[in-house]
Amino acid sequence: MLNQSRFTIINADIILSSDTQETNIVDIRDNILELTLFEALTKSYCDARIVMIDDFGFRTDLSIQGTERVNLVVADGNDPLKGVITKTFFISKINDAEKINERSEVLSIDLVEEHVYVNAMKQISRSYESTLEVAIKDISLRDLGKTVVETDFFDASAQGERKVIIPYLSPLEAMTWLTQRMTSRTGAPIYVHSDLYSPYLYISSLESLMQIPVLNEKLPLRYTDATAAGDEETEALKIYYQVAEFKEVNAEDSLALYEEGAIGSSYTNIDAGTGQAFTSHISVRDILDDFYTNGIINNTSAQSIFDPSLNIGGKPSDEYDALNIHQVTSTKTYNQFKSYHDESQLIEDNVLLESRLKIKNKVIRQIMRKNVIDIEMDGALFLEKKISPGRRLRILFLSPNTQGDVRDVNKSLDKRKSGDYMLMNTAHTMSQDRHRVSARMFKLGDLPSDFTL
Numbered sequence: 001m002l003n004q005s006r007f008t009i010i011n012a013d014i015i016l017s018s019d020t021q022e023t024n025i026v027d028i029r030d031n032i033l034e035l036t037l038f039e040a041l042t043k044s045y046c047d048a049r050i051v052m053i054d055d056f057g058f059r060t061d062l063s064i065q066g067t068e069r070v071n072l073v074v075a076d077g078n079d080p081l082k083g084v085i086t087k088t089f090f091i092s093k094i095n096d097a098e099k100i101n102e103r104s105e106v107l108s109i110d111l112v113e114e115h116v117y118v119n120a121m122k123q124i125s126r127s128y129e130s131t132l133e134v135a136i137k138d139i140s141l142r143d144l145g146k147t148v149v150e151t152d153f154f155d156a157s158a159q160g161e162r163k164v165i166i167p168y169l170s171p172l173e174a175m176t177w178l179t180q181r182m183t184s185r186t187g188a189p190i191y192v193h194s195d196l197y198s199p200y201l202y203i204s205s206l207e208s209l210m211q212i213p214v215l216n217e218k219l220p221l222r223y224t225d226a227t228a229a230g231d232e233e234t235e236a237l238k239i240y241y242q243v244a245e246f247k248e249v250n251a252e253d254s255l256a257l258y259e260e261g262a263i264g265s266s267y268t269n270i271d272a273g274t275g276q277a278f279t280s281h282i283s284v285r286d287i288l289d290d291f292y293t294n295g296i297i298n299n300t301s302a303q304s305i306f307d308p309s310l311n312i313g314g315k316p317s318d319e320y321d322a323l324n325i326h327q328v329t330s331t332k333t334y335n336q337f338k339s340y341h342d343e344s345q346l347i348e349d350n351v352l353l354e355s356r357l358k359i360k361n362k363v364i365r366q367i368m369r370k371n372v373i374d375i376e377m378d379g380a381l382f383l384e385k386k387i388s389p390g391r392r393l394r395i396l397f398l399s400p401n402t403q404g405d406v407r408d409v410n411k412s413l414d415k416r417k418s419g420d421y422m423l424m425n426t427a428h429t430m431s432q433d434r435h436r437v438s439a440r441m442f443k444l445g446d447l448p449s450d451f452t453l
Contacts, residue, residue, distance in 0.1 A: 187360025
């Protein structure tokens with residue numbers, strides 16, 4: 001029989017930093033009231049929060065100083081003896097303490113992955129003559145002791161080999177700085193991120209992540225009970241697909257995209273070395289066309305970023321320059337090597353073209369903030385399938401039109417809101433017999449035109 005809680009905390013040991021004659025490991029598993037684990041596609045570490053009862057002198061008798069390690073092992077409900085999540089954290093701070101009686105209190109403790117603590121003690125000043133991903137992997141391994149694995153990173157970054165000088169940054173700051181400059185050939189962002197299920201860091205591109213098949217194509221998540229048949233087997237599967245809470249964030253905020261220049265803008269790059277200026281128009285239409293051409297968005301799925309038919313003053317809205325962006329760079333700073341800021345040049349049809357990847361990268365990051373939703377559901381699916389940010393999930397919503405055909409589920413779906421979403425961050429909250437996951441997701445395309453349930 002499956003564990004009803006769908007999770008088990010196998011291990012929760014605090015390793016004391018002080019050197020004493022007594023044992024330096026304290027088991028706090030039975031004192032934990034709530035454990036929350038956080039992960040995000042844009043963060044190169046995971047963090048956590050423990051809410052626990054202190055009735056044994058946690059801060060006084062153990063002399064907690066905020067430099068202690070915490071070993072956590074969590075199993076799913078199918079095999080309560082086998083760890084699915086195994087992580088070592090450092091205590092970063094005690095958030096809150098609330099007395100519940102004269103001798104006991106409830107503590108809220110924030111935790112960060114071990115390499116974040118190592119990062120806080122270091123600054124590096126170093127030069128690299130390599131691709132940016134090679135520099136990131138070297139910094140992570142040399143300075144943080146973390147191996148970076150290239151997963152969901154099908155092609156090298158479009159920037160190629162460069163000479164970069166790390167200007168006295170911490171290792172994680174340096175890795176973020178380099179990542180912000182990296183793009184794919186379409187200008188799509190590249191991320192260095194951690195997850196709960198392995199000891200590694202990962203480097204992934206949005207372009208590659210969007211080409212990975214949807215994880216739950218056969219059993220989409222749904223914010224409704226209408227598609228359930230009601231039999232015992234379907235009821236048992238509810239924890240794997242039923243969305244309990246749903247909230248839209250910045251829904252259909254096209255005005256903000258226009259104001260930020262994400263729909264249409266002018267970009268000028270001035271080369272201080274040669275005095276030449278290169279000006280071009282950046283349109284979200286061209287970026288989305290690249291996405292379709294390169295298979296990032298399925299050809300059977302309609303984009304929901306902007307209205308391509310909107311005309312203002314007799315011309316398409318994306319042909320206007322809502323912003324004029326100017327940048328000064330200097331070529332040949334390092335002779336044969338490009339510097340951090342130099343524009344990439346790509347060859348298309350035997351023509352050498354300035355790629356404007358930096359601006360495309362910013363535009364794509366902006367449009368990723370348009371169709372964002374927050375959901376909450378049972379955590380069984382995420383824990384058992386080891387689903388982390390970067391994965392794609394299909395979600396179905398019913399149409400708000402009460403006059404529609406409710407007998408045919410496919411006709412009663414909200415085709416605009418339903419679609420394939422990418423996870424940006426997750427929070428696993430485990431307390432007593434309850435495991436919930438809160439997730440933020442963004443959507444680039446609607447349901448495929450040939451979708452059936």
